[in-house]
Amino acid sequence: MGLRRKNKSLAVLSHEFVIQNHADIASCLVMCLLLGLMFEDPAKYAIIFIAVQYNVTYTTDDNSEQFHFYDSGPKDIATIFFYMLIAINLHAVIQEYILNKINRRLHLSKTKCSKFNESGQLAFFYLFSFIWGASILNAVRRIHDEPNITWKDYSHSHMLFQVKFFYICQIAYWLHALPELYFQKIRKEDIPRQLCYICLYIVHISGAYILNLQHLGLILMVPHYLVELIFHASCLFYFSGENKQKGFTIWALLFVMVRLLTLTLSVLTFGFGLARIENPHFPITDGNFDVLPVRIGCLGAVCLTQAWMMWKFINFQLKKWRKHVKNQIAKKIIATTKNKQTKKEPNRG
Template sequence: MRFRRKNRSPAVLSHEFIIQNHADAASFLVMVFLLGLIAEAPAKSTIIFIAVQYNVTYTIDDNSEQFHFYDYGPKDFATIFFYMLVAIYLHAVIQEYILDKINRRLHLSKTKHSKFNESGQLAFFYLFSFIWGASILNAEEFMMNPTSLWKDYPHSRMLFQVKFFYICQIAYWLHALLELYFQRIQKEDIPRQLCYICLYIAHISGAYILNLQRLGLILMVPHYLVELIFHASRLFYFSDENKQKGFTIWALLFVMVRLLTLTLSVLTFGFGLARAEDPGFSIADGNFNVLPVRIGCLGAVCLTQAWMMWKFINFQLKKWREHVNNQIPKKKITNTKNKRTKKEPNRATFVNGAAKSECGASPRIRKSKPV
């Protein structure tokens, strides 16, 4: 009698082992850092990973009120690493307890399954980031005063919410790079996802390092809203292909946000910072308001927006062609049906006439000639 072989667990530290247990490893490291705060000796080193660093406190002579601001530095890499682990763990939780359960009910194909998971993860992130970023803009009133984007530059001192927002943004997009390996993304989708992930990392990190946090925050919030509408519409489309109204709203807002981004970027780099230019380029003071940096930033924003519009136009043309190709066979079917309906009455009259000739008057009998 033969015994059934049990499924062998993958070898430790192999590719399969890392992919299967990456969420558990991330949660374990997070718990190690949190437990390090209990004892006094390791708390001095573990606090760098958890708390936001480079606190700067200002006091006014007239009042004893203190104002807390934050700068950036090399210790931010440790904080970004910790919250990247948190993002990996949350990614696994959303995937296992929400998206996988919905996928089992929908019974999607492999391609739609991967796109559904991608849109589900991004929809949660965009929703959270949009609400958080909008609350910061509402509290600081950056939208009500556009001159604050370049007034009193460099903005080397950040509030806690602004710095923590940027750290979480960078940590999430760095975690998205690792998820390309952990989620076994198909080779066809890797270049596309790798492209937009790298663009997010470059633009958000550039705004953070160059002390353009206000401009980056104002540009990110409406962009995240548009992306949220797109991925939410994509999720509804996978559940029911007739639900496509969200894509029309996304298309309108997409063009409007691209114009808003270009307008604010030209105003900030071309007019605002150019008039308030400080010739003293200083990395220590965080002053990067010089002509080459402004041209580089404006060029990066314009090229990115042009590339996004080009992809958007190609996407819309592709959908339009598919719609036209689907309408052609429908027209042929309707034309053939109309032709058949026109011919059917003639056949009916012919049949009715034949029936009358059989049942009605006797047909004429030809007389044969005598031979």
Template sequence: MGFRKKNKSPPVLSHEFVIQNHADMVSCVAMVILLGLMFEVTAKYAIMFITVQYNVTYTEYRSEPINFYDYGPKDLATIFFYVLVAIILHALIQEYILDKINRRLHLSKTKHSKFNESGQLAAFYLFSFIWGTSILTAEEFASNPTLLWEGYPHLRMFFQVKFFYICQIAYWLHALPELYFQKVRKEDIPRQLNYICLNVFHIAGAYILNLHRLGLTLLVPHCLVELLFHASRLFYFSDENKQKGFTLWALLFVMARLLTLTLSVLTFGFGLARSENQGFSFSEGNFNVLTIRIGCLAAICLTQAWMMWKFINFQLKKWREHSQNQASKKKITSPKSRPSKKESNRGNSVNGVVKLEERTSPRARKAKAS
């Protein structure tokens, strides 16, 4: 990892050098941006990377001003900076937590990579679930689903909501270079690319189309389900007998898919379809037209169907493995059909004396044979 000291350093700017020291390099870039705050000439550019942009303050009819935020092109600079932060945090978690646990467990290469993947995602989903839940409890639309579509377009966001989306997009974008930094196996890259692209597509889509209320409401249960899955997988790698978490995950997974489909159909099929403010205006942030509604609903439904398909295949695989293990255990515990030599000898002897056929002596049998 980036922060670990190596006895033998590879050639400078080689692949191994970049992989081993990528966190240090990224830290230097982040420090350069932070140092830009110290100088008046560069401060206005550095702030664009570090702080959330497009602040709008409302003071009418209120004693205290309220700050809201829009989105715009400058958000790309903010996302870039927090991609760097995510890479640094990834390296810290890997080196100071996951690598130490891996040394104790002595896992195989396949389990080692899966353990690292689940460890990183479990930490991310735990943080996202706690943060998202705190935002939902503070917002009114958590208890009133009609606010998911009433008053659309929802142009204004609170600081926590916008920063939450910035961090979500930054995390999933940072996962792309991590495929190279973590030396992910070629056979695992397509699966992880699909996972990353789907997350970026849906989160960025909700952010750009001013559907951040619906997106946040759907993200929180999704984070809970994924957190439970990766935590269960971590416990499974530490002890293969600990599989009860997968049962709870399977139940919550199906419930989360049903909740996602229900809220999506209500929002796009009924709420926005009956809204008075329909039309397409990029300047006003209004995307409430039939084509976009159908496209969004189709994208969500197809994603949920794909996730259910993967879920069913996963459960069938687990069921086959369980049935094979049970069959192998029965073969081991079942008595042998053929008796052993000792048992056959014991069967032909009484009190240690061998029984002769037809009570004849060896000489008599030899005479008969002749």
């Protein structure tokens, strides 16, 4: 892990050296980019990594007020890379100064420790993202006043700063999760599962950002993150020894509701809303992706993902129910054997 002093000297750029010092390496890259702002020539390139790009300013007819919006473009890749480095540092800080200290107190096994770290990292991220996303939704008054905001006035290529920065950070976080599988020495049997949901997040969030479906993506992300926050918070309590099932019950109810909400909004947006305002004369180069193949692809991707999530959810609940039944049967067997023994003891006397 980064941010921890190691007594053992390692070969520079060896696997162990990179794993133990990856956060320090990321910090050095961040500092180099920040130092680039101090000089005129490098600042032209450093600003592309640090600041949100593609600012567009509109003024009213009487020039009394200005409105600042942001578009998307190739330079966003550099910005995403910079905030991916920030995410690597934050990941290391949370792991080193919070989760590792809790692990030492709980004395968890390696398997539980790995799952505890995963749930801990995701719980922090989901909490932060939920609060941030909810504040953006609350700030955008149109979402409360216009239920059809997910498709009205498409394309939504002009974004507010908070909306664009939110998407930049979301994509950066999930991209940083890919190298973290290597940095954190995730067990081989856990890599396919984590890699699957990481890639799904990257594809869906990037798709919403590139296809100018930011409103729909933001509305769907906030309740989804709330559900995931409840699940991973419940997992943390479970691993800490507090077997509280209320959290998992609340998560199960909200999980199904959010899946229905996601499907409903997606069908309304792609099947009805965008289909009615399709404009074939508005080219894709201007940010218009409201064409039949794209709509079918997006709706199909959402439906398949929700179906897969429900399948995993049902399997999880069945596995949990079978475990509960086995425990109940074992308890009954123990209780009956004790009763038989207590009945036989007086007869012996």
